[in-house]
Amino acid sequence: MNSDLARDLDALLADLSRGRPGHAAEVDACAPTHRGGALNLVDYATLRRHDLRDLQDRLLDVGVSPLVGCEDDVEMALGAARAAVAALRGEDPAAFADREATAAARDAGEAALADHADDLLGRARHGRSGRVMVTLPSKAADDPGFVLDLAERGMDLARINCAHDDPERWEAMIAHVRAAQGAVGRRIPVSMDLAGPKLRTGPIALGAPVGRARVTREDDGTVVEPARIWLTADGVDPAVAPAPPVTRGRAPLRVRVDPEWLAARSPGDVIHVPDTRRVGRRFTVVSAGADGMLAEGQRNAWVRDGTTIDCDFGRTRVRGIPAVPRRIRVRRGDSILLTSDMEPVEPPRHGGEIRLGCALPEVVEALSVGDRVLFDDGVIAAEVTATPGDAAADGPWARLEVVRCREGGRWLGSEKGINVPGVEVATPALTDEDRRSLRFAARHADVVALSFVRTRQDVADAVTALQEAAAETGRELGLLLKVETRQAYRSLPALLLEAMRHDRVGVMIARGDLAVEMGFESLSEIPRNITLMCQAARVPVVLATQVLESLTKTGMPSRAEISDAGSAQRAECVMLNKGPYVAEAIETLDAIHSRMGRIQRKALPLMRHVDSWD
Template sequence: MYSDLTSELDSILGDLAPGRARRARDVERVDPTHREGARNLVDYASLRRHDLRDLQDRLLDVGVSPLVGCEDAVEAALRAARAALAALEGQRPSRFADRRTTAEARAAGDAALATHAEALLGAPRPGRSGRVMVTLPSSAADDPGLVLGLAERGMGLARINCAHDDPARWEAMIAGVRAAERAVGRRIPISMDLAGPKLRTGPVALGAPVGRARVTREPGGGVVEPARLWFTRDGIDPAGAPTPPPTRGRPPLCVRVDPRWLAARTPGDVIEVPDARRLRRRFTVVSVDAAGVLAEGDRNAWVRDGTLIDCDFERTRVRGIPAVPQRIRVHTGDRILLTVDMEPVDPPRSGAEIRLGCALPAVVEALTVGDRVLFDDGVISAEVIETATPGATDAPWVRLEVVRCREGGRWLGSEKGINVPGLEVDTPALTEEDCRSLRFASRHADLVAVSFVRTRRDVADAVEALAAAVSESGREVGLLLKIETRQAYRSLPDLLLEAMRHDRIGVMIARGDLAVEMGFESLSEVPRNITLMCQAARVPVVLATQVLESLAKTGIPSRAEISDAGSAQRSECVMLNKGPYVAEAIETLDAIHSRMGRIQRKALPLMRHVDSWD
């Protein structure tokens, strides 16, 4: 009656030994702390080469565990299922497994994952099942109070994106985190994300230096917050210019003016401001202090750098308004010439061919007719229709046709992401800039996240570079692999085994790039598979991209993202991006972690008593 089930389980158990033999050298190379996890990872990879769905249904039919939760200890779970079948057949189950051995194996796997997670990510807050990582905004360098507020709300880790700012500002952010650690009395590890090879659009030429002071309107059109101008004195370093006081509504437009004109201002003064659209606007001074002057108006104003403004027949020119970044309007059917020329381009006239640079020449060289090219997180999709003749003087270039774009068009600007699904290009994961950032991180941070790892060689380079950096700094620094490409997903067992040569490792699931690379529908499965594979390896996971994004940006969560945040609890850490309401997002995610920890352990649902159904 059970022979079909026993033979299938015996076959799967028999596959484990050959899999271990093939990977024996890889397992021996890992750090001792990962040795058992590496063996279990190899077993799990062997298991997942089988399609188990029908077997799981039939095991459930006879009351045997359908291998849910087997990731903690793969062989022990298989043997426990085999022992249960033996008992049903009237045989001695102890030939295959016993309860104590199975429980010890599962507990050991669970404990190893918890130990590795705490070493890399710090301890979770009491009563929580996971941690909250928060991306620090650039303003955190100037505002230690902002960092302290995030820590008080529940930030467990701070993330610094090395693609932005510079070492001086990173140091200021780090000082703020260390001060917040002391204030809240717990460790807050710092993760520094290396920028990685930038597959992005080239620069679009800057436009005129014009800034906008904007009112805030209610849905009916009435003004609920005025437009604001913040005046500071000219002649000081812009980096050290005083910041405007906190206000509601849209941020003030910051300008610099003659110090004598500024010193003469008093509350109630009316300032005449010519609008770049040949209109005139009036702003009334509402506050004056040593830092600057704040003025408010009830109409939007476009102000050009160098504009002559007037107050009681005293005139001065406004300075410090930067050039406006221009963008290109893209429509379905447009042609794009993608080149390796990184000189700034001017937006073309409507209907003309768009010219764009690509930051990685190897990608342009590798593209062929029919390849898909996606821009700006996949919102613009194009197809290669022509390539340059090899050896031509203007090569390399490719001509694209836009095949999908939002109705009415979409803006595309400088430094926007480019994805080429399925294209494998031999470019190193660590750039020279990354190596400099890594050395900085080894002296100041607790873990380093490596972007766009694709191959085993990429991970080996990262492990070796980190080992060299920490040997100089004398500090222990963890390594986080960002899985964000189809190639990395396919190579995940290899990447993990290579990374396990380092003692503190983790994986970040970058759902944004994965969705673009593999299709948005893949997000229903791929992150879950990565999490399960890492659980088998006893390697902690950080889930990233758009978690509670609406809440962080607008202060109001969508129902779908609350459910998404609940599912994210299966990872050891969840990353939030910056936003004006990120503190509220931290509190919400922390509460979800507290609640979900009582009813879910990784992929295993826990059935607590439901009071409502008494």
């Protein structure tokens, strides 16, 4: 057996030697700080082309390390295993590996990764192996105290999603992060996610401008919280309109009315409000002041914009109720016509064919019969049944049949994500809008994240754009590659080699999108493979999507997500999404990582002392 092991290990070492020359130019093109990692990445990619499971079992049978932790230095790890086998055969192990050199190589790989992580993501705080990135909600632009609280609880990086808000609000958020950074006395880098090409459903025609004031009831029908209407003066800008004095229950329906009519009202007045269902509703004024008036009722009310309400024979029309966004009910077996037409569509009546626009015509054009199309994070799955063949005169289209959907159907709205697993789309990751956002980030932020990266050219374009921005501003941004597509996962070694031409680079693993693209059954394997590949490249990883999601949104974590958060410690950084309980999620993640850091380092379990086994 030992001779077979020696032969197999020699074959792997020879394969590494053969694989290196073909990538020499790519390694030389990398930034100096990344060349060692690039060479190790080439070795690791060569190694992972082999199925090593049988070899690992046989190494373990004779008491030799089964290549666990080889990512730090692949050649040295194989050499160490070969030296151990040589010793078992009575040969001189020094001919294959030097123990001190092997340990030094492993330490150098770990140190390089740690340095790159510190440079890109900031230093991990004492007692923690990783960092916490927090997605800032819109309120972070208006509330510096909120941002300071996140920093005090343990936020290490702040993330801004460029798909939301605008440069003015981004600038305010960043100013609040910088102030919080000064207050807590440590660096808090700002990362900005570029929106990328928007592969989303097109608009659906709006409904009537109708708002709803709703009561909250117990199971027996008892009203717990009344329906509320907040009335302010006509002409007040909705963006600066005063907030209603309500701290619990449902948000009030907000309307604007004639200022003179409003000024004549006082607490105790009864307002008669016509409901769109041709019934009357009564609301009693409970508070009135300079900012507005709050009225409460014991019944639900649907109120149309322009409706006349009255109180003591004084009448006014309500204004400011927006048109209702509409959705389309999708059921299994439904037919969907997916087109490049982005005009708002009407929801079908009586089960007719559903028509949907797609924001990227290239995607529709690339579809073929049999391709899968997933909507809204994969909750609706369809299959292409027909295409026009040659280019259609009125633009590309594809007819789909819904093959998977929740029993009873599912609502699908506009601006919902579309995934086309296995379909290669020739659309650049860096859009014109992204280039404008990148120029903003070059002046204000520390890192940009490239969304929907698919090809090596996508990465090359981003690196060039970063170099141009650095020449203009004198500031060099870090780069995160967001791996969220099947194409990106399969091309990861090439994408990393291209990105490593840049000094400060990392990878964000978008688990949610990857699960939709690759299948949920692969969700445990693929992020692990990406993390190990990046470890070999000595490039830091940010693990994203749905970490402590229940805790962030509801204040109560599930048992499964606590375990998931512990596994996430293998990454250099973990991203939390926005939610009302994000501050509590930061503290929980901090505690988990502080504990896990004592028993786990990357993929290597550390056997600390267990008190209960004494």
